[in-house]
Amino acid sequence: MQKYIIEPIKELKGEIEVDGAKNGILPILAASLLSTEPCVIHRVPSLKDVSVMLEIIRHVGAKVERNANSLNITVPEIKDSEAPYKYVSQMRSSFDVMGPLLARTGLARVPLPGGCAIGERPIDLHLKGFKALGAEVEFGHGFVQAKADKLVGADIYLDFPSVGATKNIMMAATMAEGVTIIENAAKEPEIVDLAIFLNKMGAKISGSGTQTIRITGVDELKGCEHSTLPDRIEAGTFLIMGAMHKSNLLVKNVVPNHLKPVIAKLIECGVTIEEEGDDLRVINDGKINAVDITTLPYPGFPTDLQAPFMALLCLADGNSTILETVFENRFSHVSELNRMGAQIKIEGHSATIKGTTKLQSADVKATDLRAGAALVLAALAADGATTIHEIHHIDRGYNELEKKLRNLGISISRV
Numbered sequence: 001m002q003k004y005i006i007e008p009i010k011e012l013k014g015e016i017e018v019d020g021a022k023n024g025i026l027p028i029l030a031a032s033l034l035s036t037e038p039c040v041i042h043r044v045p046s047l048k049d050v051s052v053m054l055e056i057i058r059h060v061g062a063k064v065e066r067n068a069n070s071l072n073i074t075v076p077e078i079k080d081s082e083a084p085y086k087y088v089s090q091m092r093s094s095f096d097v098m099g100p101l102l103a104r105t106g107l108a109r110v111p112l113p114g115g116c117a118i119g120e121r122p123i124d125l126h127l128k129g130f131k132a133l134g135a136e137v138e139f140g141h142g143f144v145q146a147k148a149d150k151l152v153g154a155d156i157y158l159d160f161p162s163v164g165a166t167k168n169i170m171m172a173a174t175m176a177e178g179v180t181i182i183e184n185a186a187k188e189p190e191i192v193d194l195a196i197f198l199n200k201m202g203a204k205i206s207g208s209g210t211q212t213i214r215i216t217g218v219d220e221l222k223g224c225e226h227s228t229l230p231d232r233i234e235a236g237t238f239l240i241m242g243a244m245h246k247s248n249l250l251v252k253n254v255v256p257n258h259l260k261p262v263i264a265k266l267i268e269c270g271v272t273i274e275e276e277g278d279d280l281r282v283i284n285d286g287k288i289n290a291v292d293i294t295t296l297p298y299p300g301f302p303t304d305l306q307a308p309f310m311a312l313l314c315l316a317d318g319n320s321t322i323l324e325t326v327f328e329n330r331f332s333h334v335s336e337l338n339r340m341g342a343q344i345k346i347e348g349h350s351a352t353i354k355g356t357t358k359l360q361s362a363d364v365k366a367t368d369l370r371a372g373a374a375l376v377l378a379a380l381a382a383d384g385a386t387t388i389h390e391i392h393h394i395d396r397g398y399n400e401l402e403k404k405l406r407n408l409g410i411s412i413s414r415v
């Protein structure tokens, strides 16, 4: 098991670059299964999750060529409509291949993804959508199977604006007969970017980014070329890192609009955020006001930045509260932050953070991707060298993190 040893810093100056979005590229790789023609995708981050998704699409029939951070993917035929357990068990969003396989071959078999550290993570909304499109859905031997001779467009209302269900139903409906309407759809930027990619392939999708998405089925999809959108969660993590110190940090390659709720909360904390084209500058004199946060589906405050923001609020002047409304079990970082001298109490889905002046160095462990990021930020604000264990979680979603932090003069070593 690898671990990080991180030394604290006094101030933060310089610039740091944001890569293509993990949660943007994964569904796009799955969507490339929808066509027999080549799809060329640029700004592909070298993340663990991306490698897993590439293994899955290769298994079902994709030919993948990599050239630096671009991929050329061609799927002349689907050889196997079953995604292997050994890969799916490593990453929940493998389930994104369900919709494309069903649309392309009329059959998709994927191991049940199961829960993870942050929640039960059911797939009922995905399956409700596939059934509405006319698929027969069965469970057996740890797999879920969806089968249909022909998919037919339908009106589908989502009980919750699930990102995963919106992506899967949108991809399945691209080649269904007639029109599909997804009501109460997820509005995340990654959904919009996926719709842009699918429309480049010849799909007819309108309304992405709103709660009503309309898909008019087409007979077939062609190849296309696309660049992955910048990772708003990576960008948010770096902005929060800047806010935790006396700083003047430029976060490069960002879409500021995608970070509105985060920027608003940072400004409420007393931090200065300046827009410079596709970059955001965070300036702080080290003082942090306490604030209250409620996580919500986009455009609300992103649950993926809840843990990193909690690390910031540990240093705030006063008491803050965080209400987590998207996932039922996303406070596993609290006990680790409390090991570093934070004072956080949990009651149900709410956490109260009593601000303190300094965090203490300690041995802590990453329990999931964003919890791990929060511990890296906390370590930079501690009173000595901190050791973070189980950093494989962090590798799943932050590309070349050590190199980027070292370029800012930060002492971080992987052992």
Ligand code: EPZ
Binding pocket: 022, 023, 024, 026, 093, 119, 120, 121, 122, 123, 124, 125, 126, 127, 160, 161, 162, 163, 164, 165, 186, 303, 304, 326, 327, 328, 369, 370, 397
């Ligand atoms: C995506 O997960 C992201 N993952 C998550 O990021 C992110 O936290 C989440 O959206 C919310 O923004 C990827 O894009 C790969 P959901 P997803 O379906 O699609 C419930 C990270 O750190 N639900 O919107 O799984 C579910 O249990 C990861 O990068 C159902 O009840 O999220 C949860 O409580 C973590 N039934 C809520 O909806 C369903 O069928 C949100 O889930 C589907 C979801």
